[in-house]
Amino acid sequence: MNMREKLDISAYLVIGPENTKGRSVAAIITDAIEAGFTCIQIRSKVASARELIQLTKEAADAIKTAGKSDDVALLVNDRLDVILAARHMGVKVDGIHVGQSDIPYDVCRKHLGEDAIVGVSARTEALLEYIQTVDVQPIDYFGVGPLRETATKPDCGQLQDGSVITRSLSDIAEVASVSPIPVVLGGGVKLDDLPALAKTGVHGFFVVSAVTEAKDPKQAATELVDMWQRNTERED
Ligand SMILES: Cc1ncc(COP(=O)(O)OP(=O)(O)O)c(N)n1
Ligand SMILES: Cc1nc(C(=O)O)sc1CCOP(=O)(O)O
Numbered sequence: 001m002n003m004r005e006k007l008d009i010s011a012y013l014v015i016g017p018e019n020t021k022g023r024s025v026a027a028i029i030t031d032a033i034e035a036g037f038t039c040i041q042i043r044s045k046v047a048s049a050r051e052l053i054q055l056t057k058e059a060a061d062a063i064k065t066a067g068k069s070d071d072v073a074l075l076v077n078d079r080l081d082v083i084l085a086a087r088h089m090g091v092k093v094d095g096i097h098v099g100q101s102d103i104p105y106d107v108c109r110k111h112l113g114e115d116a117i118v119g120v121s122a123r124t125e126a127l128l129e130y131i132q133t134v135d136v137q138p139i140d141y142f143g144v145g146p147l148r149e150t151a152t153k154p155d156c157g158q159l160q161d162g163s164v165i166t167r168s169l170s171d172i173a174e175v176a177s178v179s180p181i182p183v184v185l186g187g188g189v190k191l192d193d194l195p196a197l198a199k200t201g202v203h204g205f206f207v208v209s210a211v212t213e214a215k216d217p218k219q220a221a222t223e224l225v226d227m228w229q230r231n232t233e234r235e236d
């Protein structure tokens with residue numbers, strides 16, 4: 001089974017060097033994987049292409065050292081060029097995450113191949129229409145958010161007048177129920193949000209700062225994974 005077929009977005013870490021308070025991205029990825037995180041996305045709006053390739057290599061090495069190359073997916077945000085370059089250099093990168101102003105997902109699929117993971121985000125109100133109008137077959141999951149405003153991505157949920165739309169739990173539950181593909185929810189998500197989020201039917205949560213800015217990232221990641229598992233365990 002390839003990584004696309006095995007994809008698990010239940011505990012999804014998004015991380016870049018601007019999020020780690022000067023600490024090593026690879027070390028925090030190791031902490032997250034050891035805690036049980038299932039998916040990693042390298043996302044940086046400040047790193048150069050060369051830096052992103054290096055970060056992606058270090059992330060793939062961290063996943064391999066943890067013995068999880070066949071279980072934990074490694075994605076890169078936005079940068080199809082970085083993924084192609086990293087793959088060319090022998091780095092195992094499993095896929096890409098793109099939003100509505102990024103490279104179109106069908107172009108990503110064409111260049112990355114049938115086994116790659118392609119995640120897409122769209123605003124919830126747009127997503128409901130989107131689901132009915134696009135062929136979701138090339139897409140593996142929808143990234144939805146924000147639950148609340150977050151300094152990590154000040155433009156998320158922002159309208160042209162500068163106001164910010166956050167997602168209510170009922171919006172999230174509606175998207176999860178109509179989406180033909182799995183949904184992962186993020187944006188301002190903290191530990192205490194997980195019990196309510198688990199009830200919405202989404203397949204997982206994604207976080208940046210709840211892990212990357214924590215005093216002890218390993219402990220924070222462990223608490224998040226445990227909380228999600230406790231709240232999504234089947235009762236039968
Ligand atoms: C899992 C996940 N969901 C949503 C996003 C946001 O993507 P996008 O809207 O393209 O914004 P940027 O992350 O590129 O600023 C994401 N990265 N990951
Ligand atoms: C990468 C990203 N996408 C978002 C969306 O709403 O689409 S919010 C976000 C950043 C989430 O960071 P934090 O966990 O620190 O709030």
Ligand SMILES: [Mg+2]
Nearest residue numbers: 078098099102
């Ligand atoms: Mg993007």
